[in-house]
Amino acid sequence: MPPPSLSNFNMDLLVPLHALLMERSVTKAAERVEVTQPSMSTSLAKLRRHFNEPLLVRDGRRMVLTPFAESLVQPVTEMLEAIREVVGANAAFDPTTDRRVFTVTASDYVAIVLLRPLLREIDTAYPHVQIKVAPLNHGMVDQLRRGQCDLVIWPPMIQDKELETFSSATLFTDEFVAVVDQDHPEVGDVLTSDQLCTLPYVQIGGPQPTIADTVLTQLGLPLRAVAATDNFTNAACLLPGTRMVAVIQRRLFDQLGPSIGLRTVALDVPLPRLVESMYWHPRNTVDPAHRWLRERVLRLCATDLPDRPHDGPGPPRGARPGG
Structure with a gap:
């Protein structure tokens, strides 16, 4: 036939x-x-x-x-x-004149510390380029495969065989810090594991538990979660004027903490470094517009988000966290 x-x-x-x-x-x-x-x-x-x-x-x-x-x-x-x-063979991309809409799937943390400065730069120099920020979700790998998003920004510590099949590049690192109200009456300069287990705790969830919460659970610490939220910004905003404690990223605290009356506290529990990477479909690797976006993100990370020095340990063996 x-x-x-x-x-x-x-x-x-x-x-x-x-x-x-x-x-x-x-x-x-x-x-x-x-x-x-x-x-x-x-x-x-x-x-x-x-x-x-x-x-x-x-x-x-x-x-x-x-x-x-x-x-x-x-x-x-x-x-x-x-x-x-x-x-599009041999086609060029001129971000000063060409129109393009990119979709980036990322956490609220990444949106604040990375995508906000990226958007500020794009708004000034490339007015025809638009970034749609999509929240992390269970279908993000499928959306990346289907071309419904251009980049997924996610910690490579996640053990996802599907995500590992995509192209990727490391962006920046960060550290986790305990955060409390600046006038918290029971917490000094150091928060012990015993205190951490007795104070009311704000748990943060999403497609997977956070890296910090996963490690604390693996260490056998019986956290007393009195509140749960799906993003780090909400967790930070719940703390002022309360006895609650949360564990968030240092860079996010730098952006939000001082302005809403929070302070960081040293933890006597070792937590791993957070690494953020971007993932994209291999079919977009040579696309001029997509390559331009990735280069802008990498350049921004190299100049505005230099890695912080650290000597902390890695995650416990067998950890399957998300961040």
Whole structure:
């Protein structure tokens, strides 16, 4: 049986098809390719007629892909990437005139200490470049694979076999510090492990427990968690005027702590250094715009975020933390 002719398919529908497969929403697909929602609805109707298949169906309050549409995700993504490589061969990227939207998945900590200065620089020198900051989530590896985000910034200490298959580069290091209210009546210059276990503790969670919380648990310290939050900034903001303690990154404390009435305390428990790396899909390695973004991030880390000297120990054997 001869292969179907390409003349039977409107190639102008390829980009809307990919957007619908990625976003699983007419509204978000329209935003992704910068068209109106009615225009995207028209494209979906044409695609449904071509495939004689609904592609997107309602499941409760959300839209989901049909099994047939799921089977199209990988081949359509690979086809678009191949077309982009051909069309963009030898193409240059001029950030002063070219428009580009990058999506970076990162924690609130990374957003404050790294992405905020990056955005300040971009706003001044490259007004046509936009950075979308997405929160860390359980689907971030899949989003990176599907091209829904350009960079994931995450500690390489995480043992994720899928993430290890992507290209990566180390960005900067930091240290964890105990943080309390500046007038905390029970804590002096050093916080002992016994005190740490008796004081009310703010636990921080996300896709995985933080590196610090993981190590403290592995050391067998029975922390008395009275509050839990999904990011480091919230944890810091909960502390002023209370007896609570949290463990956050030094660079984040430098940005927030003094202004909200916090101080750091030395811990008699050894904690590992935090290392942050960026991950990207290998298909973007030679893309001029993507390479420009990575170079800006690396240059910023080298100049504004130099590594702090340290002699602290590494994490306990077998640790599987996130940060």
